[in-house]
Amino acid sequence: MTFRILIVDDEQPIRQTLSFTLRRQNYDVDQASNRREALERLETNNYDLILLDMRLNGDSGMDLLRYIKKTYPQSEVMMITAFGTVATAVEAMKLGACDYITKPFNRDELLHRVKNVLRTKQLESEVKVLRQEFEEKYGLDNIVGRSKELMKVLALVRKVAPTDTTVLITGETGTGKDLIARAIHALSRRSERPFVSINCAAFPEHLLESELFGYVKGAFTGAINNRKGLLQEADGGTFFFDEIGSMPLPLQTKLLRVIEDKMVRRLGENKPTHVDVRIIAATNNDLYEAVRAQQFREDLFYRLNVVNIHMPPLRARRADIPELANYFLNKYARRDGREGLEFSQEVLALLINYDFPGNVRELAHIVEHAVTVCPGPLIRPEDLPQRFRERSAASQPVPLMPQRSRRQQLEEEERRLIIQAIKASSTIREAAEALGMSRATLWRRMKKYGLSKRLFVE
Ligand SMILES: Nc1ncnc2c1ncn2[C@@H]1O[C@H](COP(=O)(O)OP(=O)(O)OP(=O)(O)O)[C@@H](O)[C@H]1O
Ligand SMILES: [Mg+2]
Numbered sequence: 001m002t003f004r005i006l007i008v009d010d011e012q013p014i015r016q017t018l019s020f021t022l023r024r025q026n027y028d029v030d031q032a033s034n035r036r037e038a039l040e041r042l043e044t045n046n047y048d049l050i051l052l053d054m055r056l057n058g059d060s061g062m063d064l065l066r067y068i069k070k071t072y073p074q075s076e077v078m079m080i081t082a083f084g085t086v087a088t089a090v091e092a093m094k095l096g097a098c099d100y101i102t103k104p105f106n107r108d109e110l111l112h113r114v115k116n117v118l119r120t121k122q123l124e125s126e127v128k129v130l131r132q133e134f135e136e137k138y139g140l141d142n143i144v145g146r147s148k149e150l151m152k153v154l155a156l157v158r159k160v161a162p163t164d165t166t167v168l169i170t171g172e173t174g175t176g177k178d179l180i181a182r183a184i185h186a187l188s189r190r191s192e193r194p195f196v197s198i199n200c201a202a203f204p205e206h207l208l209e210s211e212l213f214g215y216v217k218g219a220f221t222g223a224i225n226n227r228k229g230l231l232q233e234a235d236g237g238t239f240f241f242d243e244i245g246s247m248p249l250p251l252q253t254k255l256l257r258v259i260e261d262k263m264v265r266r267l268g269e270n271k272p273t274h275v276d277v278r279i280i281a282a283t284n285n286d287l288y289e290a291v292r293a294q295q296f297r298e299d300l301f302y303r304l305n306v307v308n309i310h311m312p313p314l315r316a317r318r319a320d321i322p323e324l325a326n327y328f329l330n331k332y333a334r335r336d337g338r339e340g341l342e343f344s345q346e347v348l349a350l351l352i353n354y355d356f357p358g359n360v361r362e363l364a365h366i367v368e369h370a371v372t373v374c375p376g377p378l379i380r381p382e383d384l385p386q387r388f389r390e391r392s393a394a395s396q397p398v399p400l401m402p403q404r405s406r407r408q409q410l411e412e413e414e415r416r417l418i419i420q421a422i423k424a425s426s427t428i429r430e431a432a433e434a435l436g437m438s439r440a441t442l443w444r445r446m447k448k449y450g451l452s453k454r455l456f457v458e
Pocket of ligand 2: 177242
């Protein structure tokens with residue numbers, strides 16, 4: 001990883017010396033001679049370190065320091081002070097500067113300090129990455145279901161996530177494409193950097209373009225400020241193009257260039273800037289068809305479709321339905337303070353046989369509806385939305401509800417007993433004793449059955 005450094009100093013010879021010295025160490029160095037130039041640079045680049053002169057030809061370096069720490073907190077700032085103004089330098093450190101150097105510089109000392117700051121910064125981010133390993137699991141833990149179709153998808157996610165490969169996620173609406181895109185980011189080396197997404201169907205062409213690429217003041221009527229584009233906001237991270245099929249053709253051409261050259265140019269600006277983003281795109285329509293109809297650029301299609309992850313519709317992985325239904329049941333029941341709600345066997349059978357044109361999202365809505373309207377502890381068919389009942393009656397029951405195995409029956413019984421014990425106890429220890437199991441076992445079972453420890457708090 002190359003670190004990026006910005007030198008802000010009004011004296012040209014100083015900028016030159018610093019820049020020369022730092023470049024020799026393979027740092028990526030930019031310069032600014034005043035506040036305005038510094039702000040322009042900051043708007044379009046992410047710097048790891050800013051070397052900031054305390055006195056900037058009329059402007060106060062202190063004010064700029066305050067502004068930078070507020071607006072770009074991830075950048076470290078090291079003050080450059082003239083000999084004898086050390087007291088102010090200390091003041092600057094209180095405002096968030098990480099260190100200071102005094103003019104005239106000693107080359108070795110300068111390099112030593114810069115290296116130190118950047119090393120600490122890197123270590124901090126490595127620690128974060130370790131912490132991330134926890135959340136990493138989260139990335140996939142959020143995704144409910146154990147069908148072999150879903151397991152195949154998740155195996156592919158694990159495989160592509162750590163690479164920088166472009167991924168195209170396909171699948172019907174509500175199948176979980178968004179979740180998959182986020183999981184890929186969470187499991188990648190980029191997880192500490194931003195995940196930025198845009199829904200290409202939600203913007204008219206010109207807005208989509210200015211959102212993506214940003215603009216400079218005066219680029220078009222209404223561009224009253226400079227603005228960084230979203231692609232640049234995602235620098236170092238992942239960019240998710242949702243509903244990529246809706247991207248207008250002229251923008252497709254520009255996107256292709258971004259992918260090929262890794263450069264973006266703000267509207268109204270001539271000079272492009274380098275961006276480092278991993279691209280994930282999703283679509284719920286058939287891009288092959290769009291390519292054939294000349295609505296989607298073929299070259300862009302192949303650029304995006306390096307790895308294709310296809311989310312099968314819910315009706316093609318019915319094994320996930322009971323677990324998902326229970327997951328949403330717990331979620332909404334907890335939200336409404338109605339823990340312990342259960343589906344009747346008939347409801348489960350209806351759900352398993354239904355076709356779910358809206359996939360997981362539709363299932364979630366159906367369950368939410370049922371939780372809201374159902375009067376007792378058991379969800380019955382009449383608690384399901386009218387529309388669902390009509391459609392499910394019309395659709396052919398595909399595979400019949402499998403006979404519940406002995407093991408399933410036992411598990412259901414166990415879950416019921418656990419809920420009962422929890423309700424009758426105020427601590428986990430009490431509940432575990434009542435059930436004759438260790439606390440650890442009870443935790444495990446609660447986790448298995450999707451029961452929240454918050455059950456105790458209420
Ligand atoms: N396997 C799953 N486990 C838990 N929640 C899921 C799962 N799949 C989908 N969901 C939930 O269902 C809803 C729809 O999922 P998501 O937004 O990812 O679908 P999508 O494929 O992006 O849909 P669209 O094409 O309409 O944008 C979300 O609330 C999501 O959290
Ligand atoms: Mg989506």
